[in-house]
Amino acid sequence: MKKITCIILIFLSAQNIFAQTKIDYGNNASAGKYYNIRGIKMYCEIYGSGKPLLMIHGNGGSIKAFEHNILYFSKKYKVIVADSRAQGKSTDDKDSLSFEMMADDFATLLDTLHVDSAYVIGWSDGGINALLLAMRHPDKVIKLVSTGANIWPDSSAYNPSFWQSEKKDYDKQHTKTWITSTEKNTWKLFMLDWNQPNLTLKDLHAIQCPSLIVCGDHDLISIEHTMLIYQNISKAYMWVVPNSPHSTLINHADEFNKKADEFFSTPFHE
DSSP: OHHHHHHHHHHHHHHHHHHHHOOOTTSOTTTEEEEEETTEEEEEEEEOOSEEEEEEOOTTOOGGGGTTTHHHHHTTEEEEEEOOTTBTTBOOOOSOOOHHHHHHHHHHHHHHTTOSOEEEEEETHHHHHHHHHHHHOGGGEEEEEEESOOSSOSTTTBOHHHHHHHHHHHHHHTTOOOOSHHHHHHHHHHHHHHHOOOOOTGGGGGOOSOEEEEEETTOSBOHHHHHHHHHTSSSEEEEEETTOOSOHHHHTHHHHHHHHHHHHHSOOOO
């Protein structure tokens, strides 16, 4: 009986230690730092060592979006994960915001960190940024994984119910006057996805690095639109994740992590 009690106490103690040492991604002072990037202070955390891997989150998100992925990749890669402009801790009070602007931010961040090139994982808006980074700064991207990205902002790109929901929000709120800085920023982020990106299929031809184009079979982005992205990148694979919503790298984290790592580690075969 004493032995069983001792084992239970050790187990509970181990659980308590784990709870106390669990990393608070996005709020980890030991890994985080602000960098002066193109007129803003961009917050970035770095984990692990090895080949650089840049992770880019989606609209209104933060570093925390990758809490199911960072630990896995940090065992093999130098994981660079930042709050995008006007999101998380990377505040930006300017009126304008574009995906091109953010892609240039990430290229500058890599330069600032003295990283010549990196693997890239982008989710949702981050997936758009990954594509644009490869288009605008091709020397910066070794390979990319883009999940849940679209290249234009109309109803043909989205799941119909999601599109109708977004349209309803726009129709209801576009005449409002926003007062607080938080309200203005939230609306700026909404309008980013409402009006952008505005890429063509031909624009995708500029992407020369191997690319893994991903969506869930129940994604916000239609499978047909994802297929168009895949078909117009010369060195691309496509993966439709079964039984998955938009958050492929959360809902299917283990499979996503292994698949992305395998893609990065294996030579591309046409």
